[in-house]
Amino acid sequence: MIGVHDLAKQYHVGDHVVHALKGVSMAIAAAEFVTIVGPSGSGKSTFMHILGCLDRPTTGRYLLNGRDVSTLPPDELARVRNETIGFVFQGFNLLARTSALENVELPLLYTRQGVVKASERRERAMRALEAVGLTDRADHHPNQLSGGQQQRVAIARALVTQPSLLLADEPTGNLDSTTSHEVMEIFARLSSDRGLTVVVITHERDIAAYGTRTVDFKDGLIVSDKANDARVPAQVG
Template identity: 40%
Template sequence: MFELIDVNKTYPAAPEDVQVLRQINLKVETAESISIMGPSGSGKTTLLNLIGGLDKPTSGKVLLNQMNLGSLRNGELARVRNNRIGFVFQLHYLLPQCTVLENVLLPTLASRKSDIEKDSDRKRAVELLEKTDMKQYCHSLPGQLSGGQRQRVAVVRALVNRPHILLADEPTGSLDADTAGQLTDLLLELNQSESVALVIATHSKKLANKAQRQFQLDHQGLSEL
């Protein structure tokens, strides 16, 4: 489904460049869930950004369904990102002036659509909000929700275009332990019911253990636990 082959990532810096990722090899199948643990600065965000096509490796390949993301032109890459990949971050990045439903529908607005397609997007959005117990907040503003509820909306927004991969970068980083556990459970439920591959970067061993496979990232590379 997606695969990293001999991926290296170096950032330019003075006095010398910093190599953040070294010879990373990883293969993840449809609807698998994996967690990536590692201390701050170990390169988790860098790795997720490469998988999601937000950034390019210094060397090596990132393949999504056999397609090399590095060979796509910017327009194509943006389309792949919007349709195939969902992102959830530590901070929800919901637009404060838009309702929950409007926020969730944002990723569907990237391409011109017929009224039938717009109706189907709206139906999809409402269904996901129902699945995540957020339907009753459709018309609320993000400011009226708790931190955990906002993250659930961010998860729904990430899934609205039926992505093949859901990348969650410390999604529970700003939540208390109970809420963090609930959000992780929800991510894993959706991973199964939506058949979306799930990659969670987290500091928490307890949360990481909920994924099917666990990886540790450090200066030596990525190793499966």
């Protein structure tokens, strides 16, 4: 599914050159649930951005579904993000004054075929909301939803184009521990039931334990990469 080879990324901050990634190689199989941990500045967010096609590596190759996407032009990257990748952010990033349903519809405005027509958008968005158990909140605006519900709307938005890769950057950072676990269970279920490849960045060890595999970043390099034996059992509901 994902193969990265000797991925490096440098930023120029003023006169300084920051080496965010110093040569990362790893492979992620389809339907794997990988959690990435590491202190801030470890390069995990940069790695995530490259995986999410929001950024391109300075050197190295990134193969997504067998296609080298490390050198694609911006418009092509936008296509890849739309079709193959779903994002979940720490801050939810829902549009205010816009219903949950319309928020979920958002990626369907930018498909290769152009704007998906209204009735189909609605139908697909409802199905995505169903997957996160929020059909009854479809008409609510973000400010009428709890944090957990908002993050579930964001997950539905990530799912609506039926991507094969789900990327979450600190998805539980703004949530209390109960709702954090609920959200992580949704990720686990999507990975096991739907065969989605899920990559979650976190700095909490108990959240990282949801993954089938946890990768540790430090100073732009992978310092550990191991399967989780003691996986927290996914609870239904």
